Amino acid sequence: MSRANLASPPPPREMIVDKLFELFRNGGFDGVSISDIGNATGLGKSSLYHHFPGGKGDMAAAVLGKASDWFESEVVKALLEPGASREQRVDSMLSALDGLYCGGAKPCIFASMLLGGAEGRVNESVTAGFRAWHKSVARALAETGLSSAEATVRSTSAIVQIEGSLILSRALEDPSIFKRSLQSVRDLLLG
């Protein structure tokens, strides 16, 4: 409020992270080089190291952090919406996931990081991401009438189906596999 140009354009770090996100989800950690990142962002190496002093590890961490934030704000929040019906919660999640994975055309960043090299440098974030997701699905089911045990089982099955269908959709180049799995997960969670 004090100065007119205090609202000067903030660093486009968020846009850089978006590019990183797409690169890493497609190639995994070891499949993406700093040169690749430079080409994709239009930035030189020094600019990249200015934004991410820790280098490639920092970049991957930023991407996983963004993914976790996204899950928190788009999935967890919808699932735990107070007073919402189970149908509303589940449909919100599935709609968000459909967008994140572009209808089955794009991979899961957690899975790509898990399998794409990185020698365990990112495993904690990946584990935490899956755990948060799993926990909030189970809680949503428990809050809307299922027993805790049954909620946990169905939550596991839901994530298994999402992740598996992303793999198979990509391998067979058939996004309809993902689409049908979304429906199947819906039936599972609402049935």
Add this chain to the structure above:
Amino acid sequence: MSRANLASPPPPREMIVDKLFELFRNGGFDGVSISDIGNATGLGKSSLYHHFPGGKGDMAAAVLGKASDWFESEVVKALLEPGASREQRVDSMLSALDGLYCGGAKPCIFASMLLGGAEGRVNESVTAGFRAWHKSVARALAETGLSSAEATVRSTSAIVQIEGSLILSRALEDPSIFKRSLQSVRDLLLG
């Protein structure tokens, strides 16, 4: 038959490929270096290039070839066993898969290659591997009483669950997720 030492020890290429298999399934294509391979096999680079003149790409191709052969001899053959019951066929497959993935402790080489870099160098083999698997599961179900459409749907769901549970088991370091998915797949295919 003609010479006594015709049966001299054949080149241990198969054992090399076994090591490569474990390396690539854990690190993906880009996560494994020639040095890593040298350490794991105890061979020098020149020996490796003697066995695989095309370099790392050849090594990955050999691994995917072995994986396809294994599926053909252990999974497809069991699934299409003439006269066998559906239960026999399915249990044979699940038992083989349980061994291949070490009860959920080890990843799928196809998935690792798919997500672990490699810039599309291996995608044809991966697609072919999944397609063969999917087709033979569907055929086994169709041969034992299901409609073709229903067989295809269940086959897709089975592979989705196997692959997804491998991802989640690894991410959460909980092989029981895989184990329970095997049971769930059994119910799906026999139900």
Add this chain to the structure above:
DNA sequence: GTCTATAATAGGATAGAC
């Protein structure tokens, strides 16, 4: 078939000017 040695290049990261 395996080894030592050696290219040749790509990769990650830094220095310093602007």
Add this chain to the structure above:
DNA sequence: GTCTATCCTATTATAGAC
């Protein structure tokens, strides 16, 4: 905050002796 130039190491791959 970005660029150019540079460094160092790892990496892929080859050559030639044994």
